[in-house]
Amino acid sequence: MKTIYTQATADAIQQAGAILKNGGLVAFPTETVYGLGGNALDSSASQKIYQAKGRPSDNPLIAHVANIDQVTPLVTQISDEAKRLMKIFWPGPLTIILPKSKLVPQETTGGLNTVALRCPDNPIALAMIEAAGVPIAAPSANTSGRPSPTNAHHVLEDMDGKIEMILDGGECHIGLESTIIDMSEEEPTLLRPGFITKEMLEHALGHEIKVDAAVTRQVSAGVRPKAPGMNYRHYAPKATLILVSGERTNIVASINQLTEKERKLGHKVGIICTDETISLYCADKILSMGSRKDMDSIAQNMFRVLREFDDTDIEIIYSEIFSSEGLGFAIMNRLTKAAGHQFIYV
Ligand code: TXA
Ligand code: MG
Numbered sequence: 001m002k003t004i005y006t007q008a009t010a011d012a013i014q015q016a017g018a019i020l021k022n023g024g025l026v027a028f029p030t031e032t033v034y035g036l037g038g039n040a041l042d043s044s045a046s047q048k049i050y051q052a053k054g055r056p057s058d059n060p061l062i063a064h065v066a067n068i069d070q071v072t073p074l075v076t077q078i079s080d081e082a083k084r085l086m087k088i089f090w091p092g093p094l095t096i097i098l099p100k101s102k103l104v105p106q107e108t109t110g111g112l113n114t115v116a117l118r119c120p121d122n123p124i125a126l127a128m129i130e131a132a133g134v135p136i137a138a139p140s141a142n143t144s145g146r147p148s149p150t151n152a153h154h155v156l157e158d159m160d161g162k163i164e165m166i167l168d169g170g171e172c173h174i175g176l177e178s179t180i181i182d183m184s185e186e187e188p189t190l191l192r193p194g195f196i197t198k199e200m201l202e203h204a205l206g207h208e209i210k211v212d213a214a215v216t217r218q219v220s221a222g223v224r225p226k227a228p229g230m231n232y233r234h235y236a237p238k239a240t241l242i243l244v245s246g247e248r249t250n251i252v253a254s255i256n257q258l259t260e261k262e263r264k265l266g267h268k269v270g271i272i273c274t275d276e277t278i279s280l281y282c283a284d285k286i287l288s289m290g291s292r293k294d295m296d297s298i299a300q301n302m303f304r305v306l307r308e309f310d311d312t313d314i315e316i317i318y319s320e321i322f323s324s325e326g327l328g329f330a331i332m333n334r335l336t337k338a339a340g341h342q343f344i345y346v
Pocket of ligand 2: 139140148
């Protein structure tokens with residue numbers, strides 16, 4: 001298949017809408033990461049998405065809508081609390097899980113009786129959904145297991161020849177996938193942390209929310225977490241990634257020691273660090289995710305930095321870690337998964 005790669009002009013967005021209406025796939029920008037879109041109501045479009053990503057088809061897709069009204073036919077009920085979250089945070093990086101109606105095929109929801117819904121805060125995405133006239137199922141537009149794409153070039157690397165079109169809308173400004181909250185049961189549960197923090201959700205609802213065990217812990221083999229995607233090896237660079245944890249003052253010296261040891265064994269070593277420490281390291285490739293004073297920029301750069309190592313012959317990457325407060329919770333969630341939960345404590 002020849003993939004059309006184009007700037008997201010008004011004409012290109014209309015063309016994308018027509019492709020989606022006809023059952024084809026279009027990658028498009030959102031405020032979080034690029035999505036790989038298909039008609040959420042068409043089971044064969046969903047199957048094509050799984051195929052293009054190389055993703056297991058029991059891992060459900062998020063249905064993207066252009067406004068709150070588009071949700072009504074897709075669900076059997078919306079609680080007052082779910083409505084409140086939509087009103088406060090949409091359009092924005094929050095995905096809400098609700099009981100699905102018959103209109104949404106099982107292929108889109110990985111066989112679940114619930115559907116994940118999100119209204120992205122990106123004018124290109126919203127115009128494209130409007131042009132398609134249907135809700136758009138869209139996982140992140142990466143090959144399954146790779147870091148999520150935060151610009152159209154990343155999408156091209158993974159999807160060239162596999163989908164009809166890529167709409168280039170520049171860099172995604174958040175850089176981490178949406179927060180996911182399950183509102184399909186009595187007690188709201190956070191399934192994936194993101195830019196909308198647990199504290200922001202609790203403030204909006206006026207009470208505490210549960211955090212699903214799969215967010216903080218490695219799920220044991222054979223157990224299916226509520227968000228099935230939390231179970232897969234994720235966001236991972238080709239090299240082995242190891243997170244180095246301990247007293248801030250020891251970290252730099254320890255990472256340099258670990259690096260020297262591996263290089264003596266003939267291994268190519270990379271380091272992921274911050275603007276505050278980048279000048280203190282010695283390795284084959286050193287990349288900063290941004291300043292610790294600006295956690296938003298750390299989130300925005302994380303997947304790009306992980307991907308950049310894939311273009312090198314680096315075999316081992318040591319990374320600094322972050323405090324799990326606020327946005328740091330989502331950052332550490334993704335980094336921990338990218339590292340397959342490998343930590344060294346120093
Ligand atoms: O920011 C985002 O959410 C991006 C952009 C493109 O919108 N999309 C995204 O999709 O991250 P994806 O497919 O990479 O991640 C969706 C996650 C998966 O972990 C999946 O298991 C979970 O959402 N999910 C989807 N539907 C669900 C459902 N009905 N119940 C529980 N988890 C669900
Ligand atoms: Mg993904």
